[in-house]
Amino acid sequence: MLDTVEKPAEDKSNRLGITRVGGQLISDYWEDLFTAREQGKQIVWYNGGALNPMFQAAGLAWCHGEAFAARLAAQRLEGPAQLAGAEYGYNAELCSYSRTHLGCSVLTLQGTEGDQTGVVGAHDQEVLAAKLPAPDFFVNNYAGCSTGQQWDGISYRVFGKKLPIFNISHPFLWGNKPDAGYLTGEEWEDASKFVAEQLRTLIGFLEQQTGRPFDYDALSESMTYIKRAAELRREGLDLCKAKPAPATFWDWIASVAPINFLPGDQALVDYFAAVRDEIQHRIDNGISAVKDERYRLYFDGIMNWNKLGFLSRKFAEYGVAVLAGRYIQNAFWQEPQLIDTTDPILGMAQHYLLCPTNHGAKTLEYLTLRDCEEYDLDGLVFHSTRTCRAFTGPQRLLAKSARDKLGIPSIFFEGDVADASFYKDGLLEGRLVAMLEAIDVRRRRGSLPAEFTGIA
Amino acid sequence: MTGHYLGVDLGSTTAKAVVVDGTGAMTGTSVVQMGAVSRKGMQRAIDAALGEAGIAEHDLTATVSTGYGRKLVPGRHQTYTEITCHALGTAALCPGVRLIIDIGGQDSKAITVDADGLVDEFAMNDRCASGTGRFYDVLARALECDIGTLGDLALRGRQDLEVSSMCATFAETEIVSMLAEGLPEADIAASVHRAIAGRTLALVAQVGRHAPVVMTGGVAQNPAAVRYLAKALDLNVTVPAYPQITGAYGAALLAVESSGRSPSDRDADTDRELFPHNHTGSEHSCADCDGTGAGKVHLGSSIGVRPS
Numbered sequence: 001m002l003d004t005v006e007k008p009a010e011d012k013s014n015r016l017g018i019t020r021v022g023g024q025l026i027s028d029y030w031e032d033l034f035t036a037r038e039q040g041k042q043i044v045w046y047n048g049g050a051l052n053p054m055f056q057a058a059g060l061a062w063c064h065g066e067a068f069a070a071r072l073a074a075q076r077l078e079g080p081a082q083l084a085g086a087e088y089g090y091n092a093e094l095c096s097y098s099r100t101h102l103g104c105s106v107l108t109l110q111g112t113e114g115d116q117t118g119v120v121g122a123h124d125q126e127v128l129a130a131k132l133p134a135p136d137f138f139v140n141n142y143a144g145c146s147t148g149q150q151w152d153g154i155s156y157r158v159f160g161k162k163l164p165i166f167n168i169s170h171p172f173l174w175g176n177k178p179d180a181g182y183l184t185g186e187e188w189e190d191a192s193k194f195v196a197e198q199l200r201t202l203i204g205f206l207e208q209q210t211g212r213p214f215d216y217d218a219l220s221e222s223m224t225y226i227k228r229a230a231e232l233r234r235e236g237l238d239l240c241k242a243k244p245a246p247a248t249f250w251d252w253i254a255s256v257a258p259i260n261f262l263p264g265d266q267a268l269v270d271y272f273a274a275v276r277d278e279i280q281h282r283i284d285n286g287i288s289a290v291k292d293e294r295y296r297l298y299f300d301g302i303m304n305w306n307k308l309g310f311l312s313r314k315f316a317e318y319g320v321a322v323l324a325g326r327y328i329q330n331a332f333w334q335e336p337q338l339i340d341t342t343d344p345i346l347g348m349a350q351h352y353l354l355c356p357t358n359h360g361a362k363t364l365e366y367l368t369l370r371d372c373e374e375y376d377l378d379g380l381v382f383h384s385t386r387t388c389r390a391f392t393g394p395q396r397l398l399a400k401s402a403r404d405k406l407g408i409p410s411i412f413f414e415g416d417v418a419d420a421s422f423y424k425d426g427l428l429e430g431r432l433v434a435m436l437e438a439i440d441v442r443r444r445r446g447s448l449p450a451e452f453t454g455i456a
Numbered sequence: 457m458t459g460h461y462l463g464v465d466l467g468s469t470t471a472k473a474v475v476v477d478g479t480g481a482m483t484g485t486s487v488v489q490m491g492a493v494s495r496k497g498m499q500r501a502i503d504a505a506l507g508e509a510g511i512a513e514h515d516l517t518a519t520v521s522t523g524y525g526r527k528l529v530p531g532r533h534q535t536y537t538e539i540t541c542h543a544l545g546t547a548a549l550c551p552g553v554r555l556i557i558d559i560g561g562q563d564s565k566a567i568t569v570d571a572d573g574l575v576d577e578f579a580m581n582d583r584c585a586s587g588t589g590r591f592y593d594v595l596a597r598a599l600e601c602d603i604g605t606l607g608d609l610a611l612r613g614r615q616d617l618e619v620s621s622m623c624a625t626f627a628e629t630e631i632v633s634m635l636a637e638g639l640p641e642a643d644i645a646a647s648v649h650r651a652i653a654g655r656t657l658a659l660v661a662q663v664g665r666h667a668p669v670v671m672t673g674g675v676a677q678n679p680a681a682v683r684y685l686a687k688a689l690d691l692n693v694t695v696p697a698y699p700q701i702t703g704a705y706g707a708a709l710l711a712v713e714s715s716g717r718s719p720s721d722r723d724a725d726t727d728r729e730l731f732p733h734n735h736t737g738s739e740h741s742c743a744d745c746d747g748t749g750a751g752k753v754h755l756g757s758s759i760g761v762r763p764s
Contacts (some may be wrong), residue, residue, distance in 0.1 A: 396662070403577070414582050426524065427582065434539035438575040441540075 002080075012291035013316035016247050018278045019254040020253035022271055026257045030071065036061035037133045038307035042210060045135035047101075047151050048142030048168075049352030052261045053226060053344070054199070057219035058206040061133075064261045066149065068132065071257075073305035073418035076311070081107060082419065088158070095147045095387045098420035102151075105158040108132050137163050137209050139202065143170035144358030145390040166205045170353055175360040182363050183335065188353075195349035207250045222264030223344035228331035232272035233259055239279045240323055241375050244288035245296065246279045249322040250312035251289065253303050259332045295436055298372055300326050300398060301383025302391055304423060306416040314429070318436055324371040324382070326356045326364070357390040364394050365401045372406055378439050380410040381432065386422040413433045459517035459715065463708030464502060464532070465541065465701070466525030469589065470674065471498040472704040473505035477711050478517075480548070480709055484509030487700050495528060520711040522703050524562070534714050538703050539567060539578050545706030546670050547573025549718045554666035557609030557656060557685065557693070558702070559675035561589040566659045568666050579662035586623060587655040589674050592681070595648050598631040606645060610680035613646025615639075646680070653684035660689065667691050672699040674752065 036043050041061040048066075055062040072078040086092070092099075138156055142148030149167070151239030156165045171191040174442075179185040203214045230427050233255070240247050255275060262268050282288070297315070299322045304311065315322050335354065339347035359367070372380070380402050382395045399410035411431040415423035458478050465472040471494070475484035486504035490497030513531070521529035522541040529535075538558075546556045547569055556567040564587050568576040585591050596603045617639060619630060627648065634644050648694060669691050675681050676699035686693040696702060 409577065414581075427580070430537055430539070431578075431580065434537040434575065434578060437540045438535055441574050 010291075010311050011316070012319070013248075013250070013312045014287070014289050014291065015254070015312060016251045016275065016278050016289075018271070018274045019251055020256050021274065022258050023272060025262060025267065026282075028073075029262055030068075033061055033063060034131045034133065034352035042136045043133050043139055044139055044209075045152065045155060046139040046141060048140060048145075048148055049348075049355060050260055051139060051141050051202075053219055053222040053264050053348070054202065056222045056263050057215045058210055059212070060206070060210070062261065063132065063135070065104075065155070066097045067257060067261050068104065068417050069097040070303070070305045072100055072104075073420075074308060076306055076420075078306070078418050092419065092421075093387065095145075095151075096416050097388075098147055098151045098154075100418050102158065104132050105155045105214065107312060108134050109159060125389075135159070138165040139205075140165070140167045141352055143352055143355040144172060145355075145388075147390070164205075164209060166202055167182070168195065168202065168352070170195055170355075170358060170441070173353060173359050175363040180362075182366055183338075183350075187217060191344060191353055192350045195352055196346045199345050199349055202298060220341050220344060223339055224341040225264035225266065225269050226259075226333060227336045227339045227341055227344075229259060229268045229272040230336035230339075231265075232269065232276050233332075234334070234336065236272065236276040236279050239276065239283060242283050242313060243296075243376070244290065244293040245321040245323055246282035246287065246289055247275075248289045248312065248315075249299050249325050250308060250315075250326055251275075252328040253308055256328075256332060288321075290316045290319060290321045292319050293321045295321070295379070295439060296375060296377045297322050297375050298324050298368070298375070298402075299383065300368070300380060300395060301385050301415075302327055302388055302417045304383060304385075304420075305414065305418055306420045307423060314425075315432075318432065320432070320436070323375045323377065326368065328352070329371050330356045330367050357388075361394050361397050364398060368398050369401060369405060372408065377408065379408050379435055382410060382412045384412045384414045386414055386416045387419065388417060395456040404448065409438060411436050459712075460511050460515050461521040461708050461711035461715070462502065462505070462516050463541070463545075463704040463706065463711055464519065464521045464523075464526075465497065465538065465703035465707060466498050466521065466523040466529060467538075467560050467562070467703075468524050470617075470700065471501035471525075472523075472701045473498075473501040474704040475505045475509040475511065475516075475703050476705070476708040476712060478712065480712055482705065482708075484511075485698065485701050485704075487698075491549075494572060498525065498529060517717045518711040520707040521583075522707045533711065536662060536707060537712055539565065539575055541703040541706030541710065542672060543567050543569045543575045543706065544573055544709055545702035545704070546672055546696065548705065548709060550668070550670045550694060553668050553670045555660070555663070555669045557660065557669065558669045559588060559656070559671070559673040559681070561674060564588050564656060564659060564675075565674075566656070566663045568663045577663040579659050580748045581659065584623065587652045587659075591627070591652060592678065594625075594628050595631065595645065598628050598635070599645060600642075601645075607678035607680035609642050610645035610649045610678075611683065613640070613642040613644070613649075615643040615647075615674045617643055617647040617652065619647050619651040640687060644682075649680045650688075651685045653688040654683070656685055657688045665689060665691070669693045671695050672702045674700050676700075 005295050030361050040398040043061045043063060044055055045063050045065060047064065052062050069078065072081060081100045081103035084106045084283060085099040088102065088106045090099040095300055106278060140149060140152035142151065152165060171194060173187060177185060180187050207214050237252065258268060258271055297320055333351055338350050380399060382399060383394065384392050402410055413428040413431055461476050463474045469490060471488045471490055473486050474482055474629060476482055484505040485508065486501045488497050488501040488504065519532045520534050520536060521532040522536050523539050526535040542556060542558050547553055547639065556569065558565045558567065562585065564581045565578055567578040570576050581587060591602060592606060596606045601609055619627065619645055631644055631648065669689060671682055671685060671693050676695045682693050
């Protein structure tokens with residue numbers, strides 16, 4: 001009687017094949033960055049909103065700190081950097097993106113100066129320190145997160161306060177004035193102009209650092225490609241409203257890096273055209289992203305980068321298509337119509353303000369409930385990101401709104417963006433299955449609102 | 457309806473098994489203490505429940521398992537989470553319940569249920585052992601008393617001492633410090649119980665304060681834990697006669713449901729004799745349930761059973 005052994009669960013996820021091409025583009029980008037110094041390029045380290053078109057136009061190589069931390073986590077290489085960060089004084093309560101990247105700063109600096117850290121093995125130190133080239137200067141472009149806003153300032157200190165730094169300030173979009181709304185109202189207009197003005201000042205700073213005039217035409221060209229890529233991305237996202245879903249949140253997570261920091265060029269447009277085309281092909285041929293889709297859920301939270309494949313399989317195992325999330329629908333050039341390619345500064349400023357941690361509760365509620373309705377979702381999963389309270393702060397309010405206004409349930413699970421130690425699988429699994437059981441029971445007994453019948 | 461149905465709740469420290477007949481009436485129950493999730497402990501629990509019911513494994517019509525180790529239970533037809541099973545089992549034992557607080561060996565849960573005993577919302581502790589059975593074990597060890605008498609000790613406490621640490625490990629250090637200061641053990645026990653109740657209140661805050669409240673799980677056998685929780689909630693808290701088996705009972709009822717009966721076959725509110733064996737009811741305070749006598753317990757309308 002005791003010989004029953006659970007067989008490994010069948011992988012019911014069917015990820016888009018094109019994301020492998022995206023992975024190669026990203027890999028090529030980093031390899032190129034790792035040799036930027038040898039190529040004679042100046043290097044800028046930055047965080048927050050996607051300033052890469054500005055750096056591209058200025059002829060710089062750029063390193064987005066969060067992106068590098070996420071990459072290390074996705075490759076399960078974050079440990080040595082975090083250890084170096086801890087040795088320097090950044091403990092596990094600090095944003096794991098920032099302490100991973102700050103650890104890289106420590107290792108990069110020590111690699112440059114030939115020092116040895118006491119706790120990180122020489123091999124790991126060499127691998128990480130040799131790879132990430134030291135910066136020539138910093139730019140901080142973080143909205144809605146106090147850690148993010150200080151992050152580059154701390155890197156500046158790690159590097160001995162010897163390198164220039166430029167900070168961009170972003171007003172929080174409270175959305176509580178009488179005329180305030182998503183993309184409308186006096187607060188929005190004023191904040192947009194305020195950030196745009198700083199971007200124009202940043203251009204002067206970049207000219208100072210590079211010693212050459214800023215190429216506005218190159219910026220327009222780069223933003224033309226990015227705008228088109230963003231439009232294609234939105235088209236692909238909209239196609240995912242189909243039932244069964246042709247692609248999921250996890251596919252879009254795998255395509256975050258390209259839209260976030262790859263150069264604005266034809267290759268970027270081609271990539272997102274291919275993503276959209278593969279999704280359309282799936283719809284035309286009845287191919288679903290999850291075998292036997294039974295539930296459609298929302299995922300609120302920054303990605304748990306070392307769990308991407310694992311989570312996509314886990315949700316699919318239970319017939320769950322995760323289709324929308326604040327980190328996907330409401331981030332990364334998500335409103336391309338705002339970009340005037342002949343003078344893209346204002347539209348860029350507006351996207352930096354549209355960071356998903358930079359909205360008041362009213363706007364977040366509007367965006368979340370809108371996506372739950374448009375994608376016909378059965379429930380929400382909140383990734384309570386342990387070291388990102390900027391993201392988790394409003395989650396209880398959002399769960400309550402979804403319950404009260406749409407009648408759909410939520411669960412929470414703890415994890416983190418780049419620190420696997422905060423995730424415990426049993427907690428997510430137990431809560432997820434309990435929510436699905438509750439949805440099942442209500443479907444059987446007909447007490448779910450008619451619009452949430454799913455496709456069981 | 458005939459047949460025998462088994463529900464198994466394989467938890468972190470105990471294995472519970474309940475056998476019911478086709479009407480949902482319990483014919484055998486067992487609770488077995490284990491060191492951790494254990495196949496041997498589970499088998500002992502199953503054997504004991506089957507023995508009490510006077511049947512063998514091959515007599516079973518269906519088995520449903522729940523708990524941490526639910527996938528380890530052999531011969532199961534289906535698995536359900538402990539959330540669903542506790543809600544169903546508790547609603548069957550205590551009709552009308554709206555808020556269930558279940559505190560087991562390793563986790564604590566607050567579950568709100570609708571009028572049919574279906575889960576509305578739930579919240580669980582995260583990885584921290586604070587407020588779980590494990591925490592009470594730590595307290596009993598620090599106070600050098602038996603876990604079974606810990607509650608009585610706490611009820612004798614008078615002074616309200618400040619207990620700031622809710623981490624099981626750090627709380628032990630804090631308790632040891634209090635003992636070193638010569639503070640009365642009963643006051644320490646009472647203060648820790650009060651602090652834990654406050655922690656549970658935070659869990660309840662996530663799902664909303666509803667009444668009637670029923671407490672289940674092993675910790676519900678601790679009278680001080682129940683009293684301080686009631687105080688913190690400012691509500692009456694009732695405890696079913698066998699608070700540890702509600703999950704297994706819910707699983708057994710789901711086994712009845714899973715054996716081919718459609719919801720439309722359900723009877724309306726029906727009284728069934730659920731405890732044919734001795735039912736002392738010494739701590740029993742379910743609404744609408746006498747808790748003693750012939751062991752009559754109301755069976756809520758949410759449970760699909762019909763007279764055999």
